[in-house]
Amino acid sequence: MERSGGGDPQETLRLLWRSSQARSGRGRPPKVSLDKIVAAAMELADRDGLETMTMDRVAAALDVGTMTLYTHVPGKTELVDLMLDAAWQELDLVSTSDNWRQQVELYAHRAVESHKRHPWLRMASTTRPPLGPGLFARENFLIAALSTTGLSPSDVGAATGAIVTFVESAAAVQAEHAHGERLSGQSDDDWWAARQVFWETIFDPERYSAIAQTWDQGGFDRSAAEAAAKAFDLGLRALLDGIAAMAQPN
Incomplete structure (x- = not known):
C-alpha cells in the first residue's frame, strides 16, 4: 500500500500546481517533461501494478537515464501524488x-x-x-x-x-x-x-x-x-x- 502526501510539502505542491519558473532559452531542451513522466508512470502502474512502478522502470519506458527523472521529480513518493491527481483530473x-x-x-x-x-x-x-x-x-x-x-x-x-x-x-x-x-x-x-x-x-x-x-x-x-x-x-x-x-x- 502506497500512501499519498508523504513527500516534501513545498516540492510536492510546486509540482502539483506546475508552479516552477519557466526555463530560459539557453541550453538543450529537456528529453522528457513532467507530464510525460507522470503519463509513463501511470501506464506502467495500469499494466503491472503500483508496487512494480519504480523510477528505474519509468526511466526505461521513456528511454532516459534514471537520474534524468530526478531533475523533474524527487522520487516515487512525489510521483504517486502526481499520478493520483492526474487520475482525478481525468474525471472532467x-x-x-x-x-x-x-x-x-x-x-x-x-x-x-x-x-x-x-x-x-x-x-x-x-x-x-x-x-x-x-x-x-x-x-x-x-x-x-x-x-x-x-x-x-x-x-x-x-x-x-x-x-x-x-x-x-x-x-x-x-x-x-x-x-x-x-x-x-x-x-x-x-x-x-x-x-x-x-x-x-x-x-x-x-x-x-x-x-x-x-x-x-x-x-x-x-x-x-x-x-x-x-x-x-x-x-x-x-x-x-x-x-x-x-x-x-x-
Missing part, C-alpha cells in the same frame, strides 16, 4: 444538469470508469491527499452540487465526505474483480466452480439459514462482478436518498 467533472443528484451520479460513474482504467488507485491510501487541482476540482464540484440541497454547510461537508468514501471504495471493489480476473487468468465463475465442494460437503444451511434462504430465493443469482455493480447502484441510491431526506424541511 463538468455537468450540463442543474440537478444535484444527477451531478453526484456523474461523479460516481466517472469514478468507476477511472478505477477500471487505473486499478492501482485502490492500492494508494489518500487519507492525507495530494493537494492538487484534481482533488480540488472534485471537491468543488461535489460541494457546489450539494450546496443547492438546503443542507447546512456542516452537513454539506459531511455529505461530500460520505459520498467520496462510498464511491471510491465501491468503485475499487468493482475494478478489483476485472483486474483480478485479468491477472490470474481465471474467471470468477471458474474460481467458484473449483470450490463447489464447499457447498456440497461443508456449508450447513441450518446454521446459516438466512444465507440458505436467500440463495434458494435467487438472491445470489449473479456473478461476483454483477453483484458488485448492483451493490454500488443500491448503495449510491440509498446514500443519495438519505441526503435528500435530510435536506427536506421538518
Whole structure:
C-alpha cells in the first residue's frame, strides 16, 4: 500500500500546481517533461501494478537515464501524488444538469470508469491527499452540487465526505474483480466452480439459514462482478436518498 502526501510539502505542491519558473532559452531542451513522466508512470502502474512502478522502470519506458527523472521529480513518493491527481483530473467533472443528484451520479460513474482504467488507485491510501487541482476540482464540484440541497454547510461537508468514501471504495471493489480476473487468468465463475465442494460437503444451511434462504430465493443469482455493480447502484441510491431526506424541511 502506497500512501499519498508523504513527500516534501513545498516540492510536492510546486509540482502539483506546475508552479516552477519557466526555463530560459539557453541550453538543450529537456528529453522528457513532467507530464510525460507522470503519463509513463501511470501506464506502467495500469499494466503491472503500483508496487512494480519504480523510477528505474519509468526511466526505461521513456528511454532516459534514471537520474534524468530526478531533475523533474524527487522520487516515487512525489510521483504517486502526481499520478493520483492526474487520475482525478481525468474525471472532467463538468455537468450540463442543474440537478444535484444527477451531478453526484456523474461523479460516481466517472469514478468507476477511472478505477477500471487505473486499478492501482485502490492500492494508494489518500487519507492525507495530494493537494492538487484534481482533488480540488472534485471537491468543488461535489460541494457546489450539494450546496443547492438546503443542507447546512456542516452537513454539506459531511455529505461530500460520505459520498467520496462510498464511491471510491465501491468503485475499487468493482475494478478489483476485472483486474483480478485479468491477472490470474481465471474467471470468477471458474474460481467458484473449483470450490463447489464447499457447498456440497461443508456449508450447513441450518446454521446459516438466512444465507440458505436467500440463495434458494435467487438472491445470489449473479456473478461476483454483477453483484458488485448492483451493490454500488443500491448503495449510491440509498446514500443519495438519505441526503435528500435530510435536506427536506421538518
